């Protein structure tokens with residue numbers, strides 16, 4: 001092939017957000033849009049690092065992925081990349097990409113240096129919906145802010161990109177290696193099975209035999225919903241073929257380019273089919289399974305449900321951490337430490353204290369956990385946004401979280417599978433609350449509000465922080481039963497490993513009784529602004545941990561809405577999504 005230098009010019013708005021660049025497909029398909037971003041990434045990594053490297057390119061299979069993959073292959077060839085690895089049909093879940101970068105060894109002994117992940121995660125897909133791209137580093141984790149800032153700077157000055165226009169299309173549906181030769185030598189594209197490396201890793205972490213006993217027991221019933229995302233490609237292999245679950249326990253497990261028209265977001269609002277199958281929501285099933293779970297488009301998120309019972313993600317990570325050493329072989333020699341994102345509830349903090357573990361609170365987004373893990377400081381971490389994971393890779397991992405829960409259930413029911421009474425998901429959560437107390441928790445999302453109005457609301461909340469006395473007066477005027485604000489700030493993080501500082505990571509109001517209100521603007525949307533309001537209240541008294549959470553949090557919610565003048569600023573009387 002030949003290398004062509006194509007003249008280009010900067011295009012506005014290519015700043016990567018919480019997890020890569022996410023825009024409408026129509027934005028991505030403008031001339032040079034994808035190319036500018038990919039070349040800016042190569043330039044940020046530096047030509048020496050790119051030349052001769054091995055890169056993974058794949059994603060959740062959403063609309064436009066196939067074109068994007070062919071283009072990235074051609075640009076990689078032109079930039080001197082030595083080989084590209086592609087999951088069959090261009091599919092690899094985000095956690096599988098991380099696993100492949102870290103673990104996979106090519107036929108010739110090669111190892112990957114990084115990856116382009118093509119996904120907009122939980123955002124809908126299709127010609128009128130979202131596409132996304134992000135770059136992950138040699139450790140399998142998202143590029144740190146130092147790199148994403150450089151990429152953005154490059155997009156603002158780009159003049160040209162390199163592409164091998166005459167490189168033939170590579171058939172990504174067939175496993176095998178294609179060889180090409182260019183001005184700088186050989187270039188290969190290897191298409192490989194999307195699941196095997198990931199399955200192998202999962203088998204090295206969990207006791208598959210123990211989980212299989214649970215999943216094949218007539219006493220236990222199970223349901224997994226991939227929401228038509230890429231998790232389906234792994235669910236069948238792992239839950240059905242390896243662990244013996246019935247084929248009928250899989251819902252929406254065929255990956256689709258448009259996720260069947262839905263939002264591939266595993267929460268009580270968007271995972272409707274699973275929610276009613278589990279006996280919750282509208283039209284609840286009268287005989288729900290014991291355990292249910294769902295994933296997002298790229299399979300890094302998870303929602304855990306018991307029979308007629310929802311486990312909050314903040315509780316989920318705390319419960320996994322509290323049980324990991326006993327129930328999961330990978331952790332049998334102990335946990336190095338645990339971490340959560342700032343808006344995630346403090347349920348994990350209480351476990352860390354109890355078990356005397358190192359504990360870290362980081363900004364939203366997985367990239368901050370990676371440094372802690374690389375330094376051996378953190379084994380398990382999670383976010384309130386349905387993300388849970390461990391140091392087996394450097395991304396959150398939806399199927400891992402399900403296997404962790406199945407391990408805990410299998411361990412607690414070791415002796416009950418001969419007709420004894422089953423310890424259920426609900427039992428495990430309630431037992432946890434009895435031991436550690438309960439963090440009532442909810443998140444209100446105001447999606448696609450006017451960006452200017454959202455900024456004004458945030459600025460107003462920052463301004464209010466300088467007069468706590470005034471804030472407390474407002475609160476008392478709204479609800480006399482809500483405690484006083486003791487402290488308020490904007491969260492700032494100093495990475496304990498490399499000393500880097502991340503500012504403006506969310507506005508916090510911290511109450512005397514441990515309650516918290518957090519306000520953030522989303523960094524993953526593709527239209528307008530999304531305001532997230534996180535509400536949390538701690539209850540230590542075990543006689544009061546069984547309340548309905550929306551009811552328990554109602555006073556605090558009222559205070560949050562009045563204090564922020566939510567309706568005045570946004571014109572919204574209700575959130576778009578409550579989780």
Ligand code: VG1
Nearest residue numbers: 018019121365366383385522523524
């Ligand atoms: C959201 C979540 C955050 C998560 C991020 C990426 O970000 O709040 O916790 O890490 O999505 O998840 P934001 O900036 O919109 O609040 V995924 O599954 O979209 O890669």
Ligand code: CO
Nearest residue numbers: 121296298300
């Ligand atoms: Co995701």
